[in-house]
Amino acid sequence: MSGTDPDEPPEPRGTLRPTSAGALTTCVVLGLVGGWGLHPLMSRLTGSPPLVSWAQALAMVLVAAIMVFLAWQTWQTVQVRGERLEVHQAVNRLVLARACALCGALVAAGYLGYAISWLGDASAYADRWILRSLVAAAGAAVVTLASLALERACRTDGGDPRP
Numbered sequence: 001m002s003g004t005d006p007d008e009p010p011e012p013r014g015t016l017r018p019t020s021a022g023a024l025t026t027c028v029v030l031g032l033v034g035g036w037g038l039h040p041l042m043s044r045l046t047g048s049p050p051l052v053s054w055a056q057a058l059a060m061v062l063v064a065a066i067m068v069f070l071a072w073q074t075w076q077t078v079q080v081r082g083e084r085l086e087v088h089q090a091v092n093r094l095v096l097a098r099a100c101a102l103c104g105a106l107v108a109a110g111y112l113g114y115a116i117s118w119l120g121d122a123s124a125y126a127d128r129w130i131l132r133s134l135v136a137a138a139g140a141a142v143v144t145l146a147s148l149a150l151e152r153a154c155r156t157d158g159g160d161p162r163p
Contacts, residue, residue: 024102027109035110053132060107104143107137109137
């Protein structure tokens, strides 16, 4: 015996793999199809396509900035200074990173698909919606990249931190 209580269940161990390329690709394909199809579908159903405001585009840029900062700060803490995050902090950041990576890919592709749906449209507003959609898509793409960086920043050697 190594001094452990036989009635105590063993400490759960496992590994968490990084977000897969397949999951990201699926989100991108669904986003492109959904964004591209939204314009004609809503035009038929309501008579006007959905509008993309600057608030939507800038919200994506704001979320991107937050994720970049969090990834950088986590990288500095874990990888550069070699400090360990509290367990709940690490889990929260990993869950946030995974969710934002997948949602960011879906949203970026959705806005890109919506921008593509406006190409060749003779509407006076087409250029506006394309520009705003592209800014939102770029912001969401940065959210995805920063989330993948955050996920990587949380990685440790897997050693047991207990004394």
